[in-house]
Amino acid sequence: MKAAAFEYQKPTELSAVVSALRASNGEAKLFGGGQSLGPMLNLRLARPKKILDVSTLPALKVIEDLGTAWRIGGGVTHAMLEDRVLVGCEPLAQVARGIAYRAIRNRGTVGGSLAHADPAADWPLTMPALGATIVIAGVSGERRVAAESFMTAAFGTALAEDEIIAAVEVPKISADARWGYWKFCRKTGEFPEASAAVLLDPQRKVARVWIGALNGAPQSLNALAVDIAQRGFLAISDLSVSQALEPVLGKIDAAQRRLHQTAVRRAVQLATA
Amino acid sequence: MSMQAINMTINGEKIQALVEPRTHLGDFLRDNQRLTGTHLGCEHGVCGACTVLIEGVPSRACIAYAVACDGQQVRTIEGFEEDEVMAQLRTAFSRFHALQCGFCTPGMLISARDVVLRCPTADAHEVRVQMSGNLCRCTGYQGIINAIVSVIESRRAANADRVEPVATAARAPLPSFQAVANQASAAASVAPATASPTAAAATPSDTANKKPGTRIEDAFEVDHPIDVVWEAFADMPKVAACLPGAEITEHTPTSIKGKISTKFGPMRAAFVGSAALERNAATHAGSIRGAGTDSLSNSRARGDITYALSDAGNGRTRVAVAIEYSLQGPLAQFSRGGLVKEFVKKMVADFAANLNARLGAGSSASGAPGEAVAAPAGAAPMSPMDAAGVFWRWMVSTIKSWF
Ligand SMILES: Cc1cc2nc3c(=O)[nH]c(=O)nc-3n(C[C@H](O)[C@H](O)[C@H](O)COP(=O)(O)OP(=O)(O)OC[C@H]3O[C@@H](n4cnc5c(N)ncnc54)[C@H](O)[C@@H]3O)c2cc1C
Ligand code: FES
Ligand code: FES
Numbered sequence: 001m002k003a004a005a006f007e008y009q010k011p012t013e014l015s016a017v018v019s020a021l022r023a024s025n026g027e028a029k030l031f032g033g034g035q036s037l038g039p040m041l042n043l044r045l046a047r048p049k050k051i052l053d054v055s056t057l058p059a060l061k062v063i064e065d066l067g068t069a070w071r072i073g074g075g076v077t078h079a080m081l082e083d084r085v086l087v088g089c090e091p092l093a094q095v096a097r098g099i100a101y102r103a104i105r106n107r108g109t110v111g112g113s114l115a116h117a118d119p120a121a122d123w124p125l126t127m128p129a130l131g132a133t134i135v136i137a138g139v140s141g142e143r144r145v146a147a148e149s150f151m152t153a154a155f156g157t158a159l160a161e162d163e164i165i166a167a168v169e170v171p172k173i174s175a176d177a178r179w180g181y182w183k184f185c186r187k188t189g190e191f192p193e194a195s196a197a198v199l200l201d202p203q204r205k206v207a208r209v210w211i212g213a214l215n216g217a218p219q220s221l222n223a224l225a226v227d228i229a230q231r232g233f234l235a236i237s238d239l240s241v242s243q244a245l246e247p248v249l250g251k252i253d254a255a256q257r258r259l260h261q262t263a264v265r266r267a268v269q270l271a272t273a
Numbered sequence: 274m275s276m277q278a279i280n281m282t283i284n285g286e287k288i289q290a291l292v293e294p295r296t297h298l299g300d301f302l303r304d305n306q307r308l309t310g311t312h313l314g315c316e317h318g319v320c321g322a323c324t325v326l327i328e329g330v331p332s333r334a335c336i337a338y339a340v341a342c343d344g345q346q347v348r349t350i351e352g353f354e355e356d357e358v359m360a361q362l363r364t365a366f367s368r369f370h371a372l373q374c375g376f377c378t379p380g381m382l383i384s385a386r387d388v389v390l391r392c393p394t395a396d397a398h399e400v401r402v403q404m405s406g407n408l409c410r411c412t413g414y415q416g417i418i419n420a421i422v423s424v425i426e427s428r429r430a431a432n433a434d435r436v437e438p439v440a441t442a443a444r445a446p447l448p449s450f451q452a453v454a455n456q457a458s459a460a461a462s463v464a465p466a467t468a469s470p471t472a473a474a475a476t477p478s479d480t481a482n483k484k485p486g487t488r489i490e491d492a493f494e495v496d497h498p499i500d501v502v503w504e505a506f507a508d509m510p511k512v513a514a515c516l517p518g519a520e521i522t523e524h525t526p527t528s529i530k531g532k533i534s535t536k537f538g539p540m541r542a543a544f545v546g547s548a549a550l551e552r553n554a555a556t557h558a559g560s561i562r563g564a565g566t567d568s569l570s571n572s573r574a575r576g577d578i579t580y581a582l583s584d585a586g587n588g589r590t591r592v593a594v595a596i597e598y599s600l601q602g603p604l605a606q607f608s609r610g611g612l613v614k615e616f617v618k619k620m621v622a623d624f625a626a627n628l629n630a631r632l633g634a635g636s637s638a639s640g641a642p643g644e645a646v647a648a649p650a651g652a653a654p655m656s657p658m659d660a661a662g663v664f665w666r667w668m669v670s671t672i673k674s675w676f
Contacts (some may be wrong), residue, residue, distance in 0.1 A: 001316040002295065008277065008294035008340050008341070034337060034341070035318060039317035043570070045570050053341050102331055102388075103321065103333050106331060106332055187405065188405035205452055225452060230449050232447060273444075
C-alpha cells in the first residue's frame, strides 16, 4: 500500500504546468486533489515517473461570474462548491454535497473528477446535463469542448496527455428552471450503481435527461426529455422509461435495469414536483 | 532515492524534514514524527481512520503526500488538548460508549469536530450522513451518533444560536414547453474524434453468471467464407502482430505464451501468461483457456474464451464468442466489473469493423479502424489471414492475461 517512487514538482504557473506536461512525454501525471490518483498510486495501479502538483495553483481556484455562465476553475474543490451556492448554478452545490465524504470533498477537484472520468462519478454526469463547456489548456493555448462529448469512455476523455482542464463554464439556468438528481449508492458517499440528472428550463427551452453509472460515459435520453418538457411527469411510465433506456443499457440483468429506471423516474419526479 | 526538504507546522510546531515524494502524510506523521495517533486502515481513502486537519479542514492523510504539504498546517489528534469542542466530544464519546477498540476513534473525533462546527443544526440522521466516511468495526455506530448529537444539542442550548430551518415556499407549477432537442453547449468547439466504430452486427449481451467470473457474449459477421475465417483464427503470431501491446513469446498448436501491456485510464498493466488452445474442425468451434499475472499490480487474471463459427450465407461467416473472465488483486478492486466489460465490448466492436475492412472484399461496416487494432510500426501489410487473426490474438491476450 505504498506508492512506487515518483519525482515531484509543484509549478507555480499554468504555463509551466503545460510545458512540463509536454516535456514529460506522457510520463507525468497531474495531481489535482489526489483523491483518485492517491489511491491508485498507493495500490500501484498508477506509476507515473513524475507528479505535477496543481492542488494549490491559484489560476485553477477561481470561481468567476461571466454573466450568463459561471466559470469554475479546474482546481475548485467539491467542498468549495458545496459551501457556496452560485446563483443560476444552484445544482452544483446540491450535487457537490453528495460526493463522497467531506474529507474527500475538501481536496477532490472538479477538473480531477472530469479528467479521471469514472463513469459513476458525479461531475461527468452533471456537467453535460447542465450543458457545460470544458475549457482545456495546452501549450498552444485554450480549446473548448462540450461536456457532452468530453468523456469518451470509461476513464477516457478528449484530453491529450499534455493538456489540463483549466476551467468548466456552466451556463446559468433560469430562475424557474427545475433540477432533479438521483443516485443509488450501496452506502452514503460510495460511487452509485445508478444515477440520473434532469434539467427542465422552460424559459430557455432546454430539457435534458442524462444517466450515469453505466459501463461507459454517461448518456443522454433526448426524446424522453422533450416528452417530459411537454407532458411533465405524465411522460414517465415503466414503458416510456424502459424504451428510452433500451438503446443505452443494452442487455443487462433485470435488477440493474430496474435501478437505472428508478433513478430516472425519481430524478424526473424531483424536477417536476 | 531523491529526498526533498519540507517545512510544515504540525500541531502548532514548526518542523523541517527530508521526505521521499512517495511518502504519504500518514506514514510521515507516524514513522517520522512519531505521532502515532493517526491510524492507517485502508490506505486508499475509504475508511477515515487517518483523518487529520490539513490547512484547517479534515483530509485523508493516507492519500495526501507529505511533500505536497510543504508550507502547510497539519493538525493531528495529538493537537487538540486545548480545544473546547474536542473536550466535549471526548467526554461524550466515553459517556455514550462511542468506542471499543479505539482504532477508528482519532479519525472519528476529527470528523465529528468538523460536523459539530460546520453543521450546528444537524439531527441524528444528518450526523449519520456526515459521518459516513468514517468506518467503525466495533461499535455499530449508535454510540458514536448519540455522542455527537449530544454535543451538538448541548452547544445549541448553551449558545442559543439555534437556526430555524428555512421554510421552503411552494413552487409554482412547471409549465409545459417545447424543448429544443439535442442542444449542444453554445460555446463548444469541435469535439475530438472518438475512435469508436460501431460494428455492424455486434450485439453484446451477457447471460447469467453460472460460474464465478463475468461472462460476455458477442457475435459479428465477416464477409468471408467459413473455411477462410477458420484458418485465419488458427494463426496466433500474425494475430498478435496486429495488436498494440501484445506479444507472443511461444506457441504450439495447443498452447501459447505471451504478454500484453495495456492502459486503462491512468492504470497500466502488463500481464504475462499462458493459455491452452483447443479447436474442433468438425464443429468450427474452439476454446482458449488461460491465466496470467501482472507483476506490477500483483493482479491475477483467468479467462476462458469459446468461439464458434457458422455459415451466415452469401459467403459470410458469423462469429459467436463467449468470454468468461475473473480478475483478482488490486486491479480488480479498482475496475468495477462493468468497466472491464465495456472495454472488452469496445475492442470486439473495433475488431469486427476492422476485420471486415482488412479482409477487403465487401464494404466494411466502418471505414476507420479503431485505435485498438492499429498495427504496430513495422508490421507488414496484413493479409486476410492476419486480419482474421487479430480478433483472436486480441481476445487471448486481453481476456486471458489482462483480466
Ligand atoms: C472514498 C472515496 C469516495 C468517492 N466517492 C465519489 C463519489 O461518490 N462521486 C464522485 O464523483 N467521486 C467520488 N470520489 C472521487 C473524488 O470525487 C475525486 O476527488 C475525483 O474523482 C478526482 O479529483 P481529484 O482532484 O482528487 O483528482 P486527482 O486524484 O488528483 O486526479 C485524478 C486524475 O485526473 C487528472 N487531473 C487532475 N486534475 C486535473 C486537471 N485540472 N486537468 C486535467 N487532468 C487532471 C490526474 O492526472 C489524474 O489522472 C471518491 C473518492 C474517494 C477516495
Ligand atoms: S487509511 Fe486513510 S482513509 Fe483509510
Ligand atoms: S472502536 Fe473499534 S473500530 Fe471503532
